[in-house]
Amino acid sequence: MQNNKLIVIGGDAAGMTAASKVRREQPECEIVVFERGIHTSYSACGMPYYIGGQIESEEQLIARKPEVFRQKQYIDVRTRHEVIEIDPISKRVKVKSLDEENVFWEPWDDLLIATGASPIVPEMENVDAGGIFTLSTLQSGIDVFNFVNEKKPTKAVVVGGGYIGIEMAEAFLDRSMEVTLIDMAPQLMATFDKDMADLIFDYMTEQQVKVLLEEKLVKFEKNPDGSVKTVITDKQSIPADIVILGMGVKPNSELAAQAGIKLGANNAICVNQRLETSAPNIWAAGDCAESFHLITQKQVHIALGTVANKHGLVAGINISGGSARFPGVLGTAITKFNGLEISCTGISEKEAIKLKLDYQVETITSSSPAGYYPGSEKITVKLLVDQATKRILGGQIIGYQGAAKRIDTIATAITAGFTVQQLVDLDLAYAPPFSTVWDPVQIAARKFI
Amino acid sequence: MQNNKLIVIGGDAAGMTAASKVRREQPECEIVVFERGIHTSYSACGMPYYIGGQIESEEQLIARKPEVFRQKQYIDVRTRHEVIEIDPISKRVKVKSLDEENVFWEPWDDLLIATGASPIVPEMENVDAGGIFTLSTLQSGIDVFNFVNEKKPTKAVVVGGGYIGIEMAEAFLDRSMEVTLIDMAPQLMATFDKDMADLIFDYMTEQQVKVLLEEKLVKFEKNPDGSVKTVITDKQSIPADIVILGMGVKPNSELAAQAGIKLGANNAICVNQRLETSAPNIWAAGDCAESFHLITQKQVHIALGTVANKHGLVAGINISGGSARFPGVLGTAITKFNGLEISCTGISEKEAIKLKLDYQVETITSSSPAGYYPGSEKITVKLLVDQATKRILGGQIIGYQGAAKRIDTIATAITAGFTVQQLVDLDLAYAPPFSTVWDPVQIAARKFI
Structure with a gap:
């Protein structure tokens, strides 16, 4: 691409890293970013610590605001704009302005899909009850934070013992709640072996989290006001004022699939090491796209901030006419629960x-x-x-x-x-x-x- | 060597690591260790924290005591025995028993020289005054600790801004002394660049250490009782109740040199990657020996616990008839001053x-x-x-x-x-x-x- 028009779908880590890189390499190129939310470039990984009260304001989680991208980098970031269709033949996207409710087509020479991933929400009774949350966008974190402050829940249930699950268990403990964590697997942290995960189980139990393994979420019960009342598992009924679903994520790849772009591992968008999709001049990066795993030598879907940033950089270099290859992942990850790393x-x-x-x-x-x-x-x-x-x-x-x-x-x-x-x-x-x-x-x- | 007799000179990291490895590989072999002090296998690196009061007892610094080596590993550790001559032709060492004051010859099939290094003590007036210390053996650390407890010094001078210097500055601050650190170089920590070392200077100064750079130690003055009174530099006179000389170390290689064994970098004992010296069946390991530097591709003298342990392991494998090569050093090192890492x-x-x-x-x-x-x-x-x-x-x-x-x-x-x-x-x-x-x-x- 030589100073043509780039459209980026999604204004978080991968999208904005790529847009910024293209801007540096191609000062004259037109760059438009459509972001359906109101925030750009924030640290989703910081949200549990914000909810737990360790970080003063959600502002601190924002690396760069839309207006800064607009003013300092001449990147035309349009928040509250959702791309609802990709036309790979005519090279245009159909965009819905969520505020003005109009729909328009916008042409591109290169398109970067950086739509991220969404938390998995199981289809079950009363999953729409008040107080049941997932964590993904910054707004979802703010919603949880506000709910905790306003409703002062005392009983929290966390569903899923992965990263989000244990980080939210810590956050809710920090907010003085009774915390129950349930997972249908026989261990916490699926990416670890059971012998290691058992150490986490022991520590969390010691720290007063009630960890229930091999226990499956079945449904929820509501209070008359529509708020969640109990979490029903295959073994028992657990009273809850707030619930976090940390049951994994799925790539936001429907838009790509509808445009005929090939999907790969876990339905993430199939990309090569240059981050090119199966469609010409369409790129994908971040949580919506695959990565090459250095050990298994297979394409995998790993939704992590480190990967998203690297994807964005590689895509940005290549979109600007450079030559970069995504080096692959090992699935390196880290977290903590209270003092346990x-x-x-x-x-x-x-x-x-x-x-x-x-x-x-x-x-x-x-x-x-x-x-x-x-x-x-x-x-x-x-x-x-x-x-x-x-x-x-x-x-x-x-x-x-x-x-x-x-x-x-x-x-x-x-x-x-x-x-x-x-x-x-x-x-x-x-x-x-x-x-x-x-x-x-x-x-x-x-x-x- | 096949189940013959190994003599090790020096009972700390390198010597005891090698002896232990040989014992594991050659259960029948006779192993004698001559150590002129009373301690074996201790953490010299822990001494500043012991003196600073962070570690309860010197016992905690001892990894394994002589009697444990004797009883559990059948290694004949003889403390208070100083080797005073190596005879590489007749394959024997002359040993002085420091307690019984007798001298005897002891034969070996393989000899490992692991005599360590000694702090550099400048020849100058009144350097023998009471309260002037170096740190090397565990006993030297205990001496400083006892002096601090008994004499309750309030003014400390540390000469030398290397690892020992800044760690002892921290220890003396922890013992509520006024601390002055002097170094003749224009920066602290010679292994760092000045721009980085300046950050250490700023922090130490902030933390109330008086750091005097480009200032050279000239001599000391004594009190009538023989204790140190002042440190005289080329610029001023500094009152002192206790002084630590952290002016670097020199390898204890005289014994080897007298036996005609080749010395190398900084007069450390010249060794190949198998830790063989220039004399047949004589090995050297630890702070008395050279190491190969992976970047400069030259032999260097680096006296560090990590290196000594690796040396000991490699020597032990080779002495037992195995085949190991010392992989070389990068000079990796770490320390802290209060909160600064x-x-x-x-x-x-x-x-x-x-x-x-x-x-x-x-x-x-x-x-x-x-x-x-x-x-x-x-x-x-x-x-x-x-x-x-x-x-x-x-x-x-x-x-x-x-x-x-x-x-x-x-x-x-x-x-x-x-x-x-x-x-x-x-x-x-x-x-x-x-x-x-x-x-x-x-x-x-x-x-x-």
């Missing part, structure tokens, strides 16, 4: 079994920082390697302050194709306030040797 | 200039964790790359809680031979309590692209 990268043992890989696994418990240093706590590291080559395939870390960011060392080593011996050989940083003399990830690696 | 790896800009490399450098300031998250603070990352290949040559990080251990990501990337683009491409862990969406090390890497 949790991270993983690469594949889990569970996935290795599913993929029928010949693997070896070791799990160690050490301390971080050094055992004698004040505040030293247990850290558990699980490493998975290919049996034949001893190359690292995945890692999981559970510990306390300063523990989990060590996953980056493992992620870097995996990307480099390192064996466990090469991980042991690394010259990593040691001082008593930070680590044992062999870093815990190396202690785990030494178990294979 | 400090780390580096690879080479600094200063060194790149000295080596006449064509390099590029970028320094960024970001936040860790995410800017809006409670407790977010500034983090500064400096990256150095080879101009032609864009491969990473070094990194320096200065920040607050959770900042500095990120140096491991850079160390891993350097070891993998990564370019800055490959660092940007990494799938690193992000969540608001831990990081910005692009990790600060990636923000620095992006500046080159």
Whole structure:
């Protein structure tokens, strides 16, 4: 694209990163962003901490506002505008202005679909009751925050024990609620192995979250005023004033599918490493698009801020006529529940079994920082390697302050194709306030040797 | 060596790691360790925190006591025994029992020299005054601790602004002393560049340490009772009740040199990657020996616990008849002064200039964790790359809680031979309590692209 017209659908991480990159590379190009909400470029990942009261204002979650994009970067951001149709032949999109309620066509030379993902909401009785929320857009976070302040709920039920689930369990505890978390799986955090997830279960239970595993959501009951009254599972009825559904997300790919654009893993938009879709001059980036997984060598759908930002940058470079390739993902992720830090990268043992890989696994418990240093706590590291080559395939870390960011060392080593011996050989940083003399990830690696 | 007799000189990290490895591999082999002090396998790096009162007892710094080695591992550890001569021809060492004051010869089939390093003590007037200390052995740490408790010094002078210097400045502040730190260099922390070291200077000054740079120690003055009274520099006289000399270390290699064993960098014992010295069946490991530097591709002397442990392991494997190579060092190091975390790896800009490399450098300031998250603070990352290949040559990080251990990501990337683009491409862990969406090390890497 040479200074032509770019339309971006979706004004969050991927879309605005791409738009900004194109603006830098192509100062004369016309860039229009249609965003159906009212916010741009916000940190969805920060919402649980905002709801929990740790962040003063939702303003702090906004990296850049629409007017800043308009004024400083000459990016024509139109909020409350929903794209309702893509015409890949005539190269135009049909747009609905949500405020003026008119519909118009807008032409493009390049189109970037960055429509994100939406929380999965099960079809069941009374799922529309007041006080039942999902978290996705900043507005959805503000809605929860306002509900907590106004209605002062005391009993929270979180459905789903993934990232959103455990972060919201923490947020609701911080707002002095009784918190019940239910998940139909036999463990929390599906991306972890059960042995590691059990450590999270123990800690959350200790911290007064009632965690109910292998328990399936069936329906809800309403109060006469329409607000949620109880959560009905296959085992019991749980009183609730507020409910968060953290049951995973699905890519917002319907618009693309309707335009005949090919979908891939988990119905995410199929893209190549340049972030090109199956339709000429149509690109996709962020939570609506696939990513290449470095270990499984397959396309996957991973909806994470880090991936969305990288997607946006790669798409932006390519749209501007440059040449960039999305490097692939390891599914590296991190979170915490109160003091417990949790991270993983690469594949889990569970996935290795599913993929029928010949693997070896070791799990160690050490301390971080050094055992004698004040505040030293247990850290558990699980490493998975290919049996034949001893190359690292995945890692999981559970510990306390300063523990989990060590996953980056493992992620870097995996990307480099390192064996466990090469991980042991690394010259990593040691001082008593930070680590044992062999870093815990190396202690785990030494178990294979 | 096949189940013959191994003598180890020196019972700390390198020596005992090697002895333990040999015991595991060769259950029948006779292993004798001569240690001139009374302690084995202790964390010298923990001593500043013990002196500062953060660690309850010196016992906590001891990983394993002589009697445990004797009873559990059948390693004949003889403390208070000093080796005073190596006879490489007849394969024996002359040993002085410091308690019984007798001298005897002991034969070996393999000999490991793990004699460590000693603090540099300048020859100057009254350097023998009471209250002037260096830190090296655990006993030296206990001596300082006891002195502080008994004499209750109120004015401390720390000579040298390296790791020991800034850690002891913290310890003395923790013991409610007025602390003056002097260094003849124009900056603290010689392994860092001045622009980064200046951040440490600013912080230490803010925290009430009087830091005097470009000021040279000249001599000391004593009180009538023989205790130190003042530190005399080339600029002034500074009253002092206690003084720590943190002026660097020199390898304890005289014994090896006297036996005709070749010395190398900084007079450390010259070793190959198997940790073999120039004499047959004589090995050296730890602070007394050289290491291969992965960036400069030269032998260097780096006295660090991480290196000593790796040396010991490699020597132990090879002595047992196995085959291991020391992987080389990047000089990765980390410390903190109160809340300020400090780390580096690879080479600094200063060194790149000295080596006449064509390099590029970028320094960024970001936040860790995410800017809006409670407790977010500034983090500064400096990256150095080879101009032609864009491969990473070094990194320096200065920040607050959770900042500095990120140096491991850079160390891993350097070891993998990564370019800055490959660092940007990494799938690193992000969540608001831990990081910005692009990790600060990636923000620095992006500046080159």
